[in-house]
Amino acid sequence: MRTLKITALAAALAFACSAQAQTFELQRSAGDLVPQTLSVAKAAAVGASEPQPLHFAWALEADAKLTPAEPYRADSREFWTLLDASQVKAGWGFTPTADGALVRISLQGASKAGALSSGDLQLRVDGEPREAAAVIQHQASDVELKATGAQFSEGTLVFQLADGLAGRRIEVALPKARGGALLHVLEPKSTLSMQLSADRVLAAAGSEIRLDAGFLDAGKALAADRIAGLITAPDGRSFDLEFSIDKTGRASARFVLPADAGGGLEPWEVHAFGATGKGRVLRDARTAVMVGVPSARLVGSVDVEQDKGALRFVLPVETAAAGRFEVRGTLFGTDADGQLRPMAIAHAADLLPAGQGRLELRFPADVRNPKLGAPYALRDLSLSDQTRLSLNEQRQEALRLAVLP
16 A cells, blocks of 8 residues: 555656646737727628647747837828819819829729820919920820739829929819819829828727828928828728827827727728928828737636646637637747747647637747746737637737746
């Protein structure tokens, strides 16, 4: 009996040494995508799901440069304007800020079916009529554009302004037009641009997006006269944006996403249009924000287990509907100089029922760098819904582990 007890005790001690666990709370940082509530209404599946669970990981070089995605900052040297029939007939003017401006006119409505050439234009420079040859140095019709493989609608004309017209008032009229037109002006050589950016790449339904916009000339700030904008959802809904201009001439806006917002793989598009230089210089800029469909989220505490050098993170998941979900994260360790360095990336995916479930990130012993030790960190932790093609949650600094269990 004594021998059996000693044997059982030894086995228990061996198991305790080989498989150890510790519980940690997930951390949240500014800019993280973390849904507060889940929506069953938007959790409809879009395709079949792979039934087999998946786990894999690979080692990273300790000096690998891993940088989180930064919000895109548009830097625009162009603008669009939609002209009605009366504006097209009478003429509409703009002032290029540099030579070589490209102008595109696309007929709308009843005029769209007809071809368009420079002979249809009436051009004025500072109010004086000019022949097309004196104002235009290159041109291409819709037929010529299509011959190059470019996709332009019928009734489109593209031309480049001649040199020497920067700072001059250019007016373009189509006296014979029977409808409106879309006018697009691009100034690739201009030093004057309008910037637009959002404060995040990813957002959740009901969260706030902050937008920043302003003008630059050769890198120096210019005060905006006015900036307006709108945001458009993948389902076609659009919402006006109200920009306020501060004392420096920089503009900002805030927008709270609707509670039923969702995009999946399609972004919410932000479009801003502004003017500077007493309204003479026009610019439009666009950016986008991905909005996650809140069909699942990480909840509760994370169990971290170590077994014979392998490391496992057990992540509780709450789901609004059944589906296949994926989690991924990057393990960091500390080098001899006290700097956190990347060690490995792990992925896991599995089918989960509606309600409560769990996913496990597994880092085998062979992907762990022996030169990296405590403290450790789990970063860039994300939860995706593979069934509905949506990123649900993302945490840049998910866990920090002083020691491993």
